[in-house]
Each structure stands twice: as C-alpha cells, then as structure tokens.
Amino acid sequence: MAAQLALQDVSLQFGGIKVLREVSFTVEPGSIFGLVGPNGAGKTSLFNCISGHYTPTSGTVRIDGNEVQGARPATLARHGLARTFQHPALQLHATVLENVLLGAHTRLPGGALEWSVRTPRTRRAEKELRAEALELLERNELGWAAHLPADELSHGLHKGVELCRALLMKPQLLLLDEPAAGLPHAEVEHLIATVRRLRAEDDITVVIVEHHMGLIAALTDHVVVLDNGAKLMEGTAAEAQSDPRVIEAYIGKDGADDAA
Numbered sequence: 402m403a404a405q406l407a408l409q410d411v412s413l414q415f416g417g418i419k420v421l422r423e424v425s426f427t428v429e430p431g432s433i434f435g436l437v438g439p440n441g442a443g444k445t446s447l448f449n450c451i452s453g454h455y456t457p458t459s460g461t462v463r464i465d466g467n468e469v470q471g472a473r474p475a476t477l478a479r480h481g482l483a484r485t486f487q488h489p490a491l492q493l494h495a496t497v498l499e500n501v502l503l504g505a506h507t508r509l510p511g512g513a514l515e516w517s518v519r520t521p522r523t524r525r526a527e528k529e530l531r532a533e534a535l536e537l538l539e540r541n542e543l544g545w546a547a548h549l550p551a552d553e554l555s556h557g558l559h560k561g562v563e564l565c566r567a568l569l570m571k572p573q574l575l576l577l578d579e580p581a582a583g584l585p586h587a588e589v590e591h592l593i594a595t596v597r598r599l600r601a602e603d604d605i606t607v608v609i610v611e612h613h614m615g616l617i618a619a620l621t622d623h624v625v626v627l628d629n630g631a632k633l634m635e636g637t638a639a640e641a642q643s644d645p646r647v648i649e650a651y652i653g654k655d656g657a658d659d660a661a
C-alpha cells in the first residue's frame with residue numbers, strides 16, 4: 402500500500418530566502434503524525450506546499466502514490482485532502498451552518514447553470530449536505546450554534562467550526578495547523594478526544610502542526626522536527642523531546658527570542 406502522504410526532497414525558496422530545504426518523510430495510512438519545530442522553522446510553509454497553497458521550488462509531494470505538488474486545493478480535495486488554518490478564515494457574518502457548508506463545494510453535483518436554476522438534483526444534494534453539516538456540528542457539540550452568525554462565537558469555537566467545514570469534504574487525509582493554539586486546557590482535552598475519534602471511527606489520517614507538546618505526545622505515532630527549513634530528526638514524540646539536537650534548536654530559538 403502506498404503511503405498516505407510522501408514528501409521527497411521538498412524545497413521552497415522565496416527570492417533568495419530558503420524556507421524549506423529538501424524535506425522528506427512519509428505518513429502511513431491511519432496514523433496521527435506530528436510536525437513540530439521552533440517558530441519560523443517552516444511548518445506552515447510545508448503545510449502550504451502539501452495543500453496546494455504554495456508550489457514547492459523542487460521536490461515531490463505524493464498523496465496515495467499520486468504526484469500532486471503544484472495542484473490546486475480543489476484538485477487536492479478530490480484526492481481526499483482537507484486542512485484547517487492557524488487562524489480560521491470564517492465568513493463572520495454568515496451563520497455557522499453556512500460556514501460549514503462552504504466545505505461542501507467540492508462535493509456538489511452539476512455546474513453553475515444547474516445550480517442557478519435549482520434542479521431537483523441540486524435541491525436534493527443541498528438538503529443532504531445541510532443534514533450532514535448539522536450532524537457534524539452536533540457530533541462536535543456545536544449544534545446549538547448552527548444558526549448563529551459566526552462572529553458571535555469564541556476563537557476556540559471558530560476552530561471547531563473550521564474543523565467541521567474540513568470534515569464535510571470527507572477527507573482521508575486531514576492537515577491541522579496549530580489546532581490547540583489559544584485553547585484553554587479543557588478544550589485541548591476535548592480536541593485530543595476528537596482527533597482520536599477521527600482516526601478510530603472515520604479512518605482519517607491526520608497530520609498536525611502544533612507547539613503544544615502535551616497534545617503531540619498524547620496523540621501522535623510519529624513526529625518530524627523541522628528547524629530552519631530542514632528536517633532535524635524524526636521518531637516518536639518522546640524521542641524528539643529527549644533529543645539533544647531538538648532541545649538545542651528550541652533553547653537556541655528561545656534564547657534569541659528572550660534577547661530580542
């Protein structure tokens with residue numbers, strides 16, 4: 402079986418700045434995989450290369466064995482990829498349900514014309530997707546907020562709405578960018594349970610960028626540590642936490658931040 406996700410020598414450069422340097426790793430189907438490293442290491446840039454928001458300068462990205470580097474996010478959705486962002490980009494004046502339904506655009510049958518005249522097929526699809534979106538909100542304890550404008554919800558709940566939007570795409574591979582950032586402890590525990598359920602019940606492979614090492618240790622089977630755009634090491638979260646190279650990368654960065 403092909404790896405769910407395989408990166409080979411992925412590099413990214415903006416002008417003269419090397420943001421990623423020949424990063425390679427594979428993510429096995431059904432695993433929960435962590436991508437960690439100090440601020441500015443290149444984690445979000447790497448996510449952007451996988452999700453089609455950036456095109457790598459060189460190297461290959463494969464999903465389920467198919468080369469996809471440079472493909473657009475909508476094409477990648479058809480390969481089973483969905484993602485969340487460090488800062489959820491919701492339509493704040495639309496309702497929570499409408500925001501979740503935005504995740505369904507890749508699953509809609511027919512073209513623009515068929516939707517503009519609202520055929521029986523599009524009406525049926527719309528009804529089914531609304532029901533699915535409401536069920537996802539219920540499962541994520543957000544059913545009560547479905548008809549509220551998104552701007553009435555807290556930052557933590559925005560992250561939950563964004564997760565539901567990604568799940569409505571029915572992904573096999575889900576990228577979560579700092580899902581715990583800004584969440585209080587109780588919500589982090591809830592997030593850990595949610596991600597475990599995604600794997601156990603929905604068979605979704607999850608890749609997480611996160612600074613919260615408690616979450617990484619609790620959830621992941623395997624981590625890659627990035628530093629200065631390059632892979633520093635890979636192994637279990639426990640191996641990463643005790644690796645002198647990783648400790649030095651974090652302390653060096655914190656020391657520089659403290660001095661700034």
Ligand SMILES: Nc1ncnc2c1ncn2[C@@H]1O[C@H](COP(=O)(O)OP(=O)(O)OP(=O)(O)O)[C@@H](O)[C@H]1O
Nearest residue numbers: 415418420438439440441442443444445446447487
């Ligand atoms: N579009 C861009 N143009 C120029 N430089 C960029 C661009 N995107 C990212 N970078 C640079 O790439 C480097 C890595 O940034 P990135 O956000 O990927 O790091 P990160 O590991 O996700 O950091 P953090 O943990 O703080 O979110 C930074 O130096 C950043 O300034």
